[in-house]
Structure formats: C-alpha cells, structure tokens
Amino acid sequence: VAYQYKGTMPQGTSITVKEGTKGISILAFNACSGMTSISIPNTVTNIGYAAFQNCRTLASIAIPNKIETIEQYTFVNCGIKSVTIPNSVTSIGYRGFYNSRYLTSVTIPDSVQYISEEAFLRCFDLKSVTIGSGTTTIGKNAFQNCSSLTTLTLNEGLEKIGYGAFSYCPSLTSVTIPNSVKEIGEGAFQVCSALTNVTIGSGVTTWGN
Secondary structure (H helix, E strand, O other), rough: OOOOOOOOOOOOEEOOOOOOOOEEOOOOOOOOOOOEEEEOOOOOOOOOOOOOOOOOOOOEEEEOOOOOOEOOOOOOOOOOOOOEEOOOOOOOOOOOOOOOOOOOOEOOOOOOOEEEEOOOOOOOOOEEEEOOOOOEEEOOOOOOOOOOOOOOEEOEEEOOOOOOOOOOOOOOOOEEEOOOEEEEEOOOOOOOOOOOOEOOOOOOEEEEE
C-alpha cells in the first residue's frame, strides 16, 4: 500500500500515516504548506521522488529506519529545522534537501556511502555538518551556499570531495581533510572567506582536476 495525500490542508495540520503503509508516493505531500508535523511508521520502506517538496511549514521529520535512499528533491524548499537520518540510508539523492534553508544541523550516519550533487545546496541556516565514516563521496556543490556553516567534521573513509562541494560557505573557519581523501575537486572551498586553518591529509593526490 502506498500513501498519497489528496485534498486541501489547513494551517497547523498534523498527519499520521497509517501503520502498515509500505510506501509514500511520488509528490505525495508536494506543496502541503499547512502541514506542521507528520508521523511515519517504520513499515514504510520507500519515500518517493519530491514527496515533501515545498512543505514550507513542516518543521521536523524522522525518516523511518527501513528507508535506504533519500530520493531526488525529497525535501526541496522544506521548512524543516531538524531531520533524523537513520542508519538504513545508504545514499542521499540529487537536491534531496535543496533550499531547506532553516535546517540547522545534519549528521550523516556511517551507512551513507554517497551524497549526491547539490544535496544540501542553499541550506542557509545549516551550522553543523558531520559526515559519517562510511561516506566515500561528497558530490558536486553538495553543501554550496551553506552560509552559516561553522562546524564541519569529515571522517576517515571519505575518498572524494566534489567540485564546489563547500564553496561559498563564508562562516567556515577551519577544516581537516582526512588521510583517506584522494581527490578534492576544483573550487571545493572556493569563496570560504573566513577559512584560515586547513589541514590536508596525506592521501590527497589530486586537487582541482
């Protein structure tokens, strides 16, 4: 059974997805601007493309612990301030959290192997990012324009930081590149105007190509 919301939604609406539901459909809650909270059971194993796109009043969400992929555009233009990403998730899709401008902190669990291009682009209030030890690749422009980002933790296991991944993050003052990183893309830290302390790991062989 897949969940698909239909109809109008007044301001302050709280949604409870029925226990036993296995999936939330593509665009299921798109532009449901009145929704402020949602409870999703752990029976849900799939959340579709752009399911919560433009949910500007949705303040927080706990992703069920059987979800393996955060699909493209899932939380684009969302009002979420906090999100719990479970250890079941292995990848975060293209623009998964794009322009979720009120999101303040993100912890990527060790299970996530790949963070796609522009996944957290324009998350302006994002202050703290921790990348788990299972993540091997941070995609192109993944955290670009996160203008409030001050704390960035990159763990051993990371191998590639993509083009422009942390560009235009003017509040970032220091970064430590783990020894496991082999490749840093062109402009990865471009226009990080406050960045004064950079420690580069011994494994870096390519920077800027």
